[in-house]
Amino acid sequence: MTAIPDTGPHQNRHLVTEIPGPRSRALMARKEAAIARGVGTTMPVFAARAAGGVVEDVDGNVLIDLGSGIAVTTVGASAPRVIDAVEQQVREFTHTCFMVTPYEGYVAVAERLNRLAPGTHEKRSVLFNSGAEAVENAVKIARAATGRSAVVAFDHAYHGRTNLTMALTAKAMPYKHGFGPFAPEVYRAPLSYPFRDGPDVDGEEAARRAIDVIDKQVGSDNLAALIIEPIQGEGGFIVPAPGFLPALQQWCRSRGVVLIADEVQTGFARTGAMFASEHEGVVPDVLVSAKGIADGLPLAAVTGRAEIMDAAHAGGLGGTYGGNPLACAAALATIDTITEDGLIQRARDIEALALPRLSRMRDADPRIGDVRGRGAMLAVELVDPTTAAPDPELARAVASAAHAQGVIVLVCGTHGNVLRFLPPLTISDELLHEAFDVLSAAFADLRS
Structure with a gap:
């Protein structure tokens, strides 16, 4: 692994005052x-x-x-390649807005994500600022691609703090309490939770339980997308039982439902794979990433099947700061650090x-x-x-x-x-x- 910069703090726990000082x-x-x-x-x-x-x-x-800024500084908070890349980019320019005068860094990040995301199919990517913003846009894209409006999330899910992502998030306090009303056409299904389910409910049985709720309460003909964290984050680091995610993928494919993997917290080597979906061979239609993507600079992405990603009309996706050049430089250096180290x-x-x-x-x-x-x-x-x-x-x-x-x-x-x-x-x-x-x-x- 790359050495820690000499200018950084010593790699030893050391207390000189009470906490806080x-x-x-x-x-x-x-x-x-x-x-x-x-x-x-x-x-x-x-x-x-x-x-x-x-x-x-x-x-x-x-x-x-043991926090990494909530799974952000995966390669270390002062990774040498990231520092060098950002320093070089900041001397060239800090912003032009990709939607006005585009730049290569944004394209290069999209190309890398398209190669890294699970599956050999043709892919497209679009860049945003935060995980919540990317989740919102993933849902927009799924709705545009399917012509349907309903979205299913899962018990214990966390997807963000914006209006739509609060609706997708399960926990009321502190994320939702007092902030409603929330976006409509969001439904919830039971998750595979091995510790609480017990040994009698395996992954496939848990998937049947979830699908039964979806069929009865939503109906696949109305469903644009099913969004799930391959391993839940804020919900408690719940790892679904083996077979749960593949069964959901199979059901989504058979019904024309877009499977969105929210890999905001699980992405970029965090779980011992580049993306947690890979552990069970799941290939999501759309993958959302953020947090560890750029070692602390604000960046997020939606990556998915080309035919789904291209469903949104020109001008329907974007944002002033999305894919900021400094963040793109950091992302490329972060990915290099993960792969080369x-x-x-x-x-x-x-x-x-x-x-x-x-x-x-x-x-x-x-x-x-x-x-x-x-x-x-x-x-x-x-x-x-x-x-x-x-x-x-x-x-x-x-x-x-x-x-x-x-x-x-x-x-x-x-x-x-x-x-x-x-x-x-x-x-x-x-x-x-x-x-x-x-x-x-x-x-x-x-x-x-």
Whole structure:
């Protein structure tokens, strides 16, 4: 792998103040006075530098990063190729708007995505700014291609915070509460959730259950698209049972329904494949990507079958900043880093290190009900050991304890009872082991 820049923070957890330190507390006071309170923060610290597997705050504390800015800085927050590419592009021009005077970078990113996305069919891509914006446009394209209006999403889904994507998102608080009414013609189907379904419901049975709901409540003749995260993100890192996704794909193909894979969080080597759909050989009609695509610069994409993508009329897709030249330069450098530094294999190596550690923690602590995930997208679900009811209080307490010891950990899940781990793929084994040592100690300290 490419070495971490010498100018970055040392790759060691190091605390010089309590968390948060005085400078972070002062900045938080300014934040609360200047920024709308609807913008929350997970950690009470302010970042100064980041690279490899660490984030250094303004007080000089160096934190182990198990969040990657929510799966964004997959190749590290200061990846050398990305820095060089953006520096070169910013000297040439920062913006012209691709819809006014286009530039090669946008075309080059689309070409790369068309080659990387699953399937050998002819593809087209279009670039946007955020995952939510790309999801909205994927639905627009599917509606244009099918002449239908209904869209099905799944239980526990998260697809964004815009009006249509809030309708697609399942969780009310904090994403939807008080923000309605939402876009119409959005329906929900049950997901395959192995931990909650139990051993009697395999992937194919779970798919039959979902299809039965869709047939009865929507009808395939009315359905433009079925949108699903191959592994759910905010919903709790739920990995569907084997066979679930292929069965849905087969049903969509037989009914002329566009299958949209929301790979915003799962894309770009995160799960040990370039895209998570590949794990079961699923070839979506349309694939949505963002987050890890450009190592922190705002970029998202919709990539799909040429005949579907070309259904929208000229001028129907676009946006002033979509495919910004700086973001395109970063995306090309990010993809080069993934492929040339073997980061898909590195994600698998992280899984091989982390899953046994988490499994041993589960074996020793019945409050850890499930360990799941793929690659560097892993999670533990915390429960009442007697009833298996979700335990969000424990999740928050463990996360808070980890934060105080300098480990960035995120909470997710419909009930807020899942700890998720999204380390940069450039993190060292030593930092991973140290982070899990901190988590193990937090669980021990919080044992009732």
